[in-house]
Amino acid sequence: MLLFIDNQSGVPIYDQICTQIRQHIMNGELKPDEPLPSIRSLAKELRISVITTKRVYEELEKEGFVYTVPSKGCFVAHQNLDRIREENLKQLEQHLTEAAVLAKNCGLTWEETAELLKAVMDGN
DSSP states (O other): OOOOOOTTSOSOHHHHHHHHHHHHHHTTSSOTTOBOOOHHHHHHHHTOOHHHHHHHHHHHHHTTSEEEETTTEEEEOOOOHHHHHHHHHHHHHHHHHHHHHHHHHTTOOHHHHHHHHHHHHHHO
């Protein structure tokens, strides 16, 4: 599992890591019951505080993405497909909002914007 931290982004480090692990799980790159790196090893690998990695795992557990087995570690939880769909819709809405702002800034009409979206979707 590759994780990247952007110290210039202004987004808190724990949030960057949570988002990336969440994406790995939702994309199926991390499978149910697959172990995650230990809190200490992840902290060492990313050169961050153990407290930060502990916070990441606690947040992901609260959201239902991982579960903890005492003395064994953290594991990927079985995912609810409705929840994954909802997460993806939330991200899509955020990206479309950003795209709509850009379209307005470029002076595109609704029809031009819809045509561009159709072309992008047809291309994939």
